[in-house]
Amino acid sequence: MGFDAQPTLTGDTLTLRPLTGDDHDGLYRAASAPETWAGHPARDRYKPDVFRPYFELLLASRATLAVIDTATGEIIGCSRYYSAPDRPGTISIGFTFLDHRYWGGAVNRAMKGLMLAHAFADFDAVWFHIDPTNIRSQKATMKLGARHAYDAELALGPVPAPWKVYRLDRGDWTP
Numbered sequence: 332m333g334f335d336a337q338p339t340l341t342g343d344t345l346t347l348r349p350l351t352g353d354d355h356d357g358l359y360r361a362a363s364a365p366e367t368w369a370g371h372p373a374r375d376r377y378k379p380d381v382f383r384p385y386f387e388l389l390l391a392s393r394a395t396l397a398v399i400d401t402a403t404g405e406i407i408g409c410s411r412y413y414s415a416p417d418r419p420g421t422i423s424i425g426f427t428f429l430d431h432r433y434w435g436g437a438v439n440r441a442m443k444g445l446m447l448a449h450a451f452a453d454f455d456a457v458w459f460h461i462d463p464t465n466i467r468s469q470k471a472t473m474k475l476g477a478r479h480a481y482d483a484e485l486a487l488g489p490v491p492a493p494w495k496v497y498r499l500d501r502g503d504w505t506p
Contacts, residue, residue, distance in 0.1 A: 336394035336412040340445040347396040357406035361430040423458040460494040476503045
């Protein structure tokens with residue numbers, strides 16, 4: 332049996348579940364503030380016509396998880412599993428965003444903690460690919476214990492782009 336890239340993962344404050352077509356409006360609400368995309372290379376993703384193709388890409392991946400705040404029941408972002416083209420047979424976590432109102436607290440760690448625990452049941456390491464200009468995500472990934480492994484130009488989206496590649500080994504993860 333292969334890795335389940337769309338599990339339902341439940342923690343104390345968050346539930347992660349497979350993204351569905353019915354989640355568009357809820358996920359767009361989480362994405363609709365320009366502040367949410369500050370520091371991200373896709374700074375205009377808060378616009379409906381820019382968000383729609385991104386949502387379709389996430390949905391088509393069949394590996395995206397909607398992040399639900401259990402206190403409110405609202406979708407507050409998403410993340411997904413994928414295998415990078417230069418690392419076949421491995422697992423990566425990315426395509427992550429959280430509503431900017433959830434930055435700076437424990438939400439990213441809780442979300443990634445659920446995803447990492449699930450991934451580490453099948454893999455010894457998890458990879459992260461971060462745009463070189465996205466300093467906030469680089470710092471958040473290093474707070475998890477990941478280390479910069481190398482830089483690469485990869486086609487993780489429609490066109491090849493530069494990425495900072497981080498690796499987190501199971502033994503370096505502290506839940």
